Amino acid sequence: MQIVNVDIQYLSPPPAIKYCKKCGKKTEYVCSGLFRVNAQRKYLDIWLIYKCSNCDSTWNMTIYSRINPKSIASEILEGFHSNNGELVEKYAMDTELIQKNGAEVGLPKYKIRGPAIDFSMPIELHIKSPYPSRLKVSALLREILNLSQKAFEQRITNESIRSASGLDLKKCRIQTEVVLIIEN
Numbered sequence: 001m002q003i004v005n006v007d008i009q010y011l012s013p014p015p016a017i018k019y020c021k022k023c024g025k026k027t028e029y030v031c032s033g034l035f036r037v038n039a040q041r042k043y044l045d046i047w048l049i050y051k052c053s054n055c056d057s058t059w060n061m062t063i064y065s066r067i068n069p070k071s072i073a074s075e076i077l078e079g080f081h082s083n084n085g086e087l088v089e090k091y092a093m094d095t096e097l098i099q100k101n102g103a104e105v106g107l108p109k110y111k112i113r114g115p116a117i118d119f120s121m122p123i124e125l126h127i128k129s130p131y132p133s134r135l136k137v138s139a140l141l142r143e144i145l146n147l148s149q150k151a152f153e154q155r156i157t158n159e160s161i162r163s164a165s166g167l168d169l170k171k172c173r174i175q176t177e178v179v180l181i182i183e184n
């Protein structure tokens with residue numbers, strides 16, 4: 001069996017989807033790359049700022065609420081003050097944090113990176129993602145294998161494409177790694 005690795009590269013952090021009061025509907029909020037740090041007496045509040053992609057309204061996603069500054073390493077605290085890019089990415093990519101803040105995690109823009117695949121042999125395909133996202137495995141597979149919706153469904157039914165761990169390939173979303181068996 002030929003093992004093929006394909007990497008999903010995200011071109012942006014996922015948008016947070018939430019209700020925008022100004023727009024009067026759910027919209028995509030995009031990470032601004034900026035933190036807001038607010039000192040209140042002995043405590044700090046730290047947020048990551050998002051903007052409605054439609055009207056620019058801001059939304060502060062809570063990272064820390066009323067935390068003792070001494071409990072954060074000074075270089076990390078400095079990172080919050082200086083909007084350190086790696087620190088922004090760490091929190092912007094934290095899909096659990098976005099959900100904990102009451103927003104849904106939107107679809108990030110992405111690219112599929114991998115070798116040309118020889119489909120004449122059975123393949124064990126590993127799709128790797130830096131973090132779980134809402135991207136559907138079916139959409140990725142159709143793009144990688146260049147299959148129509150109908151052809152894809154036929155191949156799921158006849159099990160010439162199947163998940164090595166028993167995932168429902170019509171529904172499941174990408175995890176950090178999904179392993180598929182692909183036969184002719």
Ligand SMILES: [Zn+2]
Nearest residue numbers: 020023052055
């Ligand atoms: Zn808006």
